[in-house]
């Protein structure tokens with residue numbers, strides 16, 4: 001029985017699939033619930049928790065080493081699936097200690113995390129007693145999956161679309177997709193506003209091969225952000241996912257069974273943080289666009305300081321698609337810096353820095 005247990009929703013999905021966007025919508029729209037948030041980033045700089053901070057409910061507690069002032073716990077610099085014991089468990093213990101103040105826990109895993117080890121931690125006695133996994137929600141980027149990225153069996157994909165797609169047939173990306181989907185209680189296909197006619201069927205086929213028929217798939221777009229009824233429903237699935245998690249077969253377990261030492265799919269990935277002063281926004285966007293063509297970059301995410309602009313600019317690049325918007329005023333106590341976390345493979349960090357630094361505005365003495 002899950003009566004009186006705090007439900008936790010685990011949101012997983014590859015880099016750029018829309019996890020932070022979903023969490024931000026949940027935090028804005030699901031009012032009347034006191035929600036604690038745990039965010040895990042692969043890179044050493046936690047961008048997502050900074051983006052979510054503006055949406056989270058305020059928290060009276062003092063900040064601690066991992067807790068931000070808004071009740072968001074950052075598990076930065078590592079993948080949650082590798083740091084369950086060292087990082088996740090202590091945070092959960094803190095949350096359990098103040099369980100009377102919490103109605104729901106939202107957990108965003110890093111885009112490279114495998115959800116199974118995290119969900120298994122909900123069977124540890126100290127967590128199990130007070131908390132249950134309401135659902136594992138797996139997001140997949142509809143247009144990217146339809147274009148043949150992450151999986152080689154999407155069906156007939158036009159040769160042209162594959163020709164310049166370096167991500168296709170990459171085994172570690174496919175393993176991640178498989179493992180994230182195999183754990184899902186609900187699959188959300190994001191960015192359906194960008195799907196081409198016919199894409200939907202391809203995505204449906206791919207998902208159907210990886211999840212049982214009992215797992216529902218919803219196609220979503222930005223309109224979900226204002227659909228409070230749908231968003232509330234996402235936080236009341238009641239799957240108790242931890243109960244069946246050991247039965248889920250995935251690549252992660254097979255690697256361990258084969259004796260590989262911590263050979264996670266994400267061991268093949270690489271990340272770096274680029275820190276600059278104020279930048280020319282257009283030049284930065286152009287440089288990033290070029291870099292995405294020449295290096296294997298899966299996503300870039302961060303903030304830019306633009307001269308004369310009182311607000312910080314959020315920059316996100318997933319594949320060749322880039323987005324930028326101003327999210328909040330720079331605070332008086334923070335330095336106007338540009339910081340981008342780049343995740344990819346075999347990154348040439350010097351070249352990245354040199355290219356992006358060309359957008360930097362020289363400070364005048």
Ligand SMILES: Nc1nc2c(ncn2[C@@H]2O[C@H](COP(=O)(O)OP(=O)(O)OP(=O)(O)O)[C@@H](O)[C@H]2O)c(=O)[nH]1
Nearest residue numbers: 015016017018019020021111191221222299316323
């Ligand atoms: N067109 C469109 N863009 C979307 C949608 N959902 C998310 N995006 C955009 O996709 C990009 C990535 O979204 P995020 O929410 O940051 O993805 P994420 O999974 O948190 O990414 P990581 O933190 O890199 O793992 C952002 O630029 C979003 O604005 C959608 O439904 N439609």
